[in-house]
Amino acid sequence: MTSTSTRIVCVAGARPNYMKIKPVMDALERRGAEVTLVHTGQHYDESMNDVFFRDLGIRPPDRYLGAGSGTHAEQTGRVMAAFEPLLAELAPDAVVVVGDINSTLACALVTAKAGPLLAHVEAGLRSRDWSMPEEVNRVATDRVSDYLLAPSDDAAANLRSEGYRDDQIHVVGNVMIDTLFANLERARQSDVLDRYGLTRGGYGLVTLHRPANVDDPTVLRGLLKALAEIAGRCPLLLPVHPRAAGRLAELGVPGGIRLVPAAGYLDFIALQDAARVVLTDSGGVQEETTALGVPCVTLRENTERPVTVEQGTNVLAGTDPGRIVATVHRVLDRPPTARCPGLWDGRASERIAGVLLDGGSARTRPRPTDLVPHGAAAGAGTRPPR
Numbered sequence: 001m002t003s004t005s006t007r008i009v010c011v012a013g014a015r016p017n018y019m020k021i022k023p024v025m026d027a028l029e030r031r032g033a034e035v036t037l038v039h040t041g042q043h044y045d046e047s048m049n050d051v052f053f054r055d056l057g058i059r060p061p062d063r064y065l066g067a068g069s070g071t072h073a074e075q076t077g078r079v080m081a082a083f084e085p086l087l088a089e090l091a092p093d094a095v096v097v098v099g100d101i102n103s104t105l106a107c108a109l110v111t112a113k114a115g116p117l118l119a120h121v122e123a124g125l126r127s128r129d130w131s132m133p134e135e136v137n138r139v140a141t142d143r144v145s146d147y148l149l150a151p152s153d154d155a156a157a158n159l160r161s162e163g164y165r166d167d168q169i170h171v172v173g174n175v176m177i178d179t180l181f182a183n184l185e186r187a188r189q190s191d192v193l194d195r196y197g198l199t200r201g202g203y204g205l206v207t208l209h210r211p212a213n214v215d216d217p218t219v220l221r222g223l224l225k226a227l228a229e230i231a232g233r234c235p236l237l238l239p240v241h242p243r244a245a246g247r248l249a250e251l252g253v254p255g256g257i258r259l260v261p262a263a264g265y266l267d268f269i270a271l272q273d274a275a276r277v278v279l280t281d282s283g284g285v286q287e288e289t290t291a292l293g294v295p296c297v298t299l300r301e302n303t304e305r306p307v308t309v310e311q312g313t314n315v316l317a318g319t320d321p322g323r324i325v326a327t328v329h330r331v332l333d334r335p336p337t338a339r340c341p342g343l344w345d346g347r348a349s350e351r352i353a354g355v356l357l358d359g360g361s362a363r364t365r366p367r368p369t370d371l372v373p374h375g376a377a378a379g380a381g382t383r384p385p386r
Contacts, residue, residue, distance in 0.1 A: 005034065006032075006033045006034065006093050006094075006357060007033075007034045007036070007090065007091070007092040007093050007094075008028055008033050008034070008035050008036070008092055008093060008094045008095070008096060008356065009035075009036045009038055009087070009090055009092045009094070009095045009096070009116075010024060010025050010028075010035055010036070010037050010038070010095075010096045011038050011040065011083075011095065011096065011097045011098070011103060011104070011107045012037065012038070012039055012040070012061075012098070012103075013039065013040035013041065013067070013079070013101055013102070013103030013104070014101045014103065015052055016099050016101065016283075016284050017098050017099050017101065017103070017104075018052045018053065018056055018058060018265075019052075019056065019175075019176050019179040019180075019265065019284070020098040020099060020121055020122065020175045020176060020179070021037070021058075021096070021098050021121075022056050022057075022058050022179055023175050023178040023179055023182065023348070023349035024096060024098070024121060024175060024349045024352055024353070025037060025058075026349065027349035027350050027352060027353035028353050028356065028357070030353070031353050031357050033353075033356075033357060036062045036063065036090055036092065037058075037059065037061045037062050037063075038061065038062065038063045038064075038065065038083070038086065038107075039061035039063070039064045039065065040065045040067045040079045040082075040083070040103040040106070040107070041064055041065050041066040041067045041068060051264040051265070052264060052265050054264070055183075055264045055265040055266045056179065056183070056265055063086055065078075065079060065082040065083060065086070066082070067079045067082065067103065072102055072133055075102045075103075075106075076102045076105060076106045077106075079102065079103050079106035079107065080106045080107075080109060080110050083106065083107050083110045084110050084114070087110055087111065087114050087116070088114065091116075092116050093116060093117065094116055094117040094118070094119060094147075094356060095107065095108075095111040095116050095117070095118050095119070096119045096121060096352075096356070097111075097118070097119070097120055097121070097141060097145075098120075098121040098122060098175070099121070099122055099138075100122070100125070100134040100135075100137045100138040100141070100304075101134070101137065102133070102137065104120075104137055104138075104141055105136075105137040105140055105141050108120065108140070108141040108144055108145065109140075109144065111144075112144035112145075117146045117147065117356075118144060118145045118146050118147070119145065119146065119147035119149060119352075119355075119356055120141050120142055120145040120147065120148055120149060121149045121175060121352065122138070122149070122150075122151055122155075122175075123138075123141075123142050123145065123148035123149055123150050123155065123159060123169075124142065124148060124150040124151075124154075124155030124156055124157075124158045124159040124169070125138055125151070125155050125158075125283075125304040125305060126138070126139070126155075126158045126304055127302045127303060127304040128302065129301070129302050131212070132210075132212075133211075134283075134304075135304070138304070142159065142162075142164070145168070146168065147168065147170065147355060147356065148164060148168045148169045148170065149170050149172045149352055149355065150169060150170065150171045150172065151171075151172070151173060151174040151175075151343075151344075151348070152171065152173075152174070152307045152341050152342075152343070152344075153171060153307075153341075153342070154306055154307050154310075155171075155307075156169050156171045170351070170352075170355045171343065172343070172348045172351040172352050172355065173342075173343030173344055173345060173347065173348030173351060174287060174291075174341075174343070174344045174348055175348045175349050175352070176284055176287050176288065177287065177288075177291045177344040177345070177346060177348065178346050178347070178348050178349050180269065180288055180291055180292075181291070181346035182346065183265070183266060183269065184269065184273070186266055187265075187266045187267075187269035187270045187273065188270060188273065190266050190267050190270040192263070192267040192270050192271060193270065193271075193274055196237065196258075196260060198237065198271075198274070199274075200274040201274065201275075201276045202235075202276065203234065203235050203236065203237050203275060203276060204230065204231075204234045204235070204236045204237070204275060204276055204277045204278065204279060204328075205236070205237055205238075205239075205271050205272060205275040205277075205278045205279070205280075206227060206236050206237065206238040206257070206278075206279045206280070207238070207239065207241065207278075207279075207280040207281065207282050207285055208220075208223065208238070208241065208244050208280075208281055208299070209241035209243050209244055209281065209282065210281040210282075210300070211243070212281075212300075212319075213281050213299060213300075213319065214241075214243055214244040214247050214248075215243075215247070217247065217250075217251065219319055220244075220247055220248075220251060221251055222319065222320070222321045223299060223319060223321070223324070224248075224251060224253065224254060224257070225254075225321045226321035226322075226324040226325050226328075227254065227256075227257050227279070228254035228255070228256060228257065229321075229325050230279075230324075230325060230328050230329075231254065231255070231256025231257050232256060233329070233332065234276055234277065234328075234332065235256055235258070236256060236257045236258065236279075237258050237260060237271065238253075238257055238258065238259050238260070239260050239261065239262050239263045239268065239271070240259050240260070240261065240262060241262060242262065269288070272285065272288055272289055272292060272294055273292050273294065275294055276295070276332070277294070277295045277296070277297060277328060277331055277332060277335075278294055278295070278296045278297070279296075279297045279299060279324075279328065280296060280297075280298060280299065281298065281299045281300050283303070283304060283305055286298055286303060286305050286308040286312075286314045287305060287308060287344075289308075289312070289313055289314065290307075290308045290311070290312030290313055290314060290339075290340060290341070290344075291312075291340055291344055293313060293338030293340075294313060295313050295315075295331045295332075295335045295336055296308070296312075296313050296314045296315065297314075297315050297317045297324070297327055297328050297331055298314055298315065298316050298317060299317060299318070299319055299324065300316065300318065300319070301316070301318045301319065302316070303316060307341050311339045311340070311341045312336075312338075312339055312340065312341070313335070313336045313337075313338055313339075314336075315327055315331055315336065
């Protein structure tokens, strides 16, 4: 594709997408591409949507699909049904999808059947945990994509082990870090610490939103037990994700844990940057804390971002209360050394634009028809029997 007159559709659907799509759109437009922003509406409430658009300076979406909530099948189906006629109308040269939410997979499937080139930002991330809906989404999206835009070398290695061609795989760096570095000074000017009466290094920040953690009362009760013990040493602030709000209200929150409304992007970066420790089940937070050099304890048994453990400040603690408490105490006593992976330098979006605009046309680029089945290559992580 050439830069001039190239038509590219960029898809976003939920809060984790917004930080990833903004720098990509900007880089493509600087190169002269005609970019259409499609918002699927997977996240639609103000705290998860409008405030992030404002904080990040994202223009209003060119098209809004209004998918809303529902089961995975309902949500994915609604996005597909709405995106298909829109794609036929827009007739782009390429479609860019980011991350691993239902909207990502839905628009990827429609694009793969319609014919435009498909680029997946954050390709190759793997948790090997098939109970995570996100793992299904990211593996299936990679399978139908032309451009696999990997954030790190380990993600590229995953793709090669699964049989993808070298010409599909591009290690471009982490677009989340592009957005973080572009907004860090603005975030540090936020008054959120004063609003909540916090001091730098004087609190821990907690995020909980994954279904496996907040939808199971037994698991959530155990997490709250661990957080209560940790709060005796380090007071905790928990911005409440809409998914977790009802469950937390039902179970009650122990003393020492302060609930606050979901934070906008700038406020949340400021809270991470000033925290003594962050406890999270979010993939993006693992990356942001690594770039910020803030100790992070991940409340999951696995991570699709192992580079944050190998090279960053992230430590996996699982969901066992005793293990969580012991891990946090160890991190507070001996914080991990701050390191940042290569290419997490704030220029990933520029490299993505270069790949897309200098990488061939939709009429000549071959589709990925020579792949081995997922799981057939050594170390690919085969799907366990049901």
